[in-house]
Amino acid sequence: MPQVVTFTSDLRIYKTIGQLEELDEKVNRYIKENNVKTIYSVSDAVTTDDSGATIGLIRVMAFD
Numbered sequence: 001m002p003q004v005v006t007f008t009s010d011l012r013i014y015k016t017i018g019q020l021e022e023l024d025e026k027v028n029r030y031i032k033e034n035n036v037k038t039i040y041s042v043s044d045a046v047t048t049d050d051s052g053a054t055i056g057l058i059r060v061m062a063f064d
Helices: 016-033
Strands: 003-010 039-048 054-063
Touching: 003 016, 016 054
Parallel strands: none
Antiparallel strands: 003 054, 039 054
16 A cells, blocks of 8 residues: 655755755665655655745655
């Protein structure tokens, strides 16, 4: 039965690359620790503040 998991990360100016690498590591660790065999999709969406500036990232993974 397909499952969905969500990962989040806040983004700070001048630290974005490192934060994206940390998010990738978190997702890869989840895949390994939970013995995920099939991934159907991975999707990223940004969150913004009231001025429209990007302040966070939400990554959703659908898997079996």
